[in-house]
Amino acid sequence: MSAGSDNILFEYLLRLGDNCLILSQRLSEWCGHGPVLEEDIALTNVALDLLGQARLWLSYAGEVEGRGRGEDDLAFLRDAREFRNVLLVEQSNADYAFTTARQFYFDAWHSLALSELMRSADVRVAEIAEKAAKEVTYHLQRSSEWVIRLGDGTEESRHRMQTAVDALWSYTGELFEMDEMDRSARERGLGPDWSALRERWMQYVARTFAEATLEIPQGTWMQRGGRHGVHSERLGYILAEMQFLQRAYPGAKW
Amino acid sequence: MVSAQPAIEQIWDWLKEVADPEVPVLSVVDLGIVRDVQWIAGARQLVITITPTYCGCPAMDAITADMRSMLAKHGIERVEIRQQLSPAWTTDWISGEAKARLLDFGIAPPANRAVDVTEIVPAVVACPRCRSRRTEVLSRFGSTACKALYRCLDCLEPFDVFKQH
Ligand SMILES: [Zn+2]
Numbered sequence: 001m002s003a004g005s006d007n008i009l010f011e012y013l014l015r016l017g018d019n020c021l022i023l024s025q026r027l028s029e030w031c032g033h034g035p036v037l038e039e040d041i042a043l044t045n046v047a048l049d050l051l052g053q054a055r056l057w058l059s060y061a062g063e064v065e066g067r068g069r070g071e072d073d074l075a076f077l078r079d080a081r082e083f084r085n086v087l088l089v090e091q092s093n094a095d096y097a098f099t100t101a102r103q104f105y106f107d108a109w110h111s112l113a114l115s116e117l118m119r120s121a122d123v124r125v126a127e128i129a130e131k132a133a134k135e136v137t138y139h140l141q142r143s144s145e146w147v148i149r150l151g152d153g154t155e156e157s158r159h160r161m162q163t164a165v166d167a168l169w170s171y172t173g174e175l176f177e178m179d180e181m182d183r184s185a186r187e188r189g190l191g192p193d194w195s196a197l198r199e200r201w202m203q204y205v206a207r208t209f210a211e212a213t214l215e216i217p218q219g220t221w222m223q224r225g226g227r228h229g230v231h232s233e234r235l236g237y238i239l240a241e242m243q244f245l246q247r248a249y250p251g252a253k254w
Numbered sequence: 255m256v257s258a259q260p261a262i263e264q265i266w267d268w269l270k271e272v273a274d275p276e277v278p279v280l281s282v283v284d285l286g287i288v289r290d291v292q293w294i295a296g297a298r299q300l301v302i303t304i305t306p307t308y309c310g311c312p313a314m315d316a317i318t319a320d321m322r323s324m325l326a327k328h329g330i331e332r333v334e335i336r337q338q339l340s341p342a343w344t345t346d347w348i349s350g351e352a353k354a355r356l357l358d359f360g361i362a363p364p365a366n367r368a369v370d371v372t373e374i375v376p377a378v379v380a381c382p383r384c385r386s387r388r389t390e391v392l393s394r395f396g397s398t399a400c401k402a403l404y405r406c407l408d409c410l411e412p413f414d415v416f417k418q419h
Contacts, residue, residue: 038393052310127340
């Protein structure tokens, strides 16, 4: 950080931007592999929205840091330990139930998070959140529909959906974690108390699972670390693919 | 000898000739992408404020390039294009006349958000070809971020719906 730059805001923006960037990259892996054409298009459109949001958060982060790094430098030239996304978004696509469960858990949180960030004391944060919230409302409608359709579907689809929501459950706790940084940000009016969003998130998940005839996972032990740069090995593979060109040919342009 | 600067209204008229690359029946002005046009006093520099439709809309770069070349054709080369996020773009900024053009083009226009804020993809969309109201959603996402894909149950044709946003 350069002298006088705002480290709390910088880290806060990285956390928001990296969630969008890494999930976008994961969803892009489906391009050309979707189970049906409409879903291939839908997943890549969601990926595109999230990439656009990542660009807004990371460009702002670069400006706040004040060391001349732009959105591209932050996306392509940071190592895994410098990424601040939650572990949930770096989980593998696996089958369609896993992709859907991951998206649903994230969208349900993202939608609540943005509606709070729209009231941020930082005008730029509030503006980006207002813009992104409209897109994420649509993402959540879509992922909720798929959870219901697969959950309340055939025996096989229900079994797969239940397996996926169970397997990813331990990655949801990190979304509501409050650390020193979050508390400072909260005091400055930058953003909400994440832990306070958990109840509303849980209500929405429970309502959707009831309609989907899925059982709510009961585990209480939660994975953590992504927001502090401690990731699963999966992130390394994502970055290897995403960053390859800029690492092999620094400064390459289309 | 310095020629007079074109009037702001004239510039708006020129921008109305810049078509959206993905929905060519609408101009960037019809879509509400252009929010403001101003001359910087004394600097002979034009400032255009635009707002993106969707955060990741890949057409924004093409749109700014098209606006620059349209203005260059009329001798305006010093153009600064500023991006503004708030208020967030809404399909309510598309005029009734432009919505009618969309319909003629075969794309069902967006419902008015100010009237119905509950559904982004409205429950009932009339087919732009035969006007039947017996239609169904094929995909919430169509060929671009701003459209969804529907099918008419009477004439059986699939069609695009411009999503309310
Ligand atoms: Zn029809």
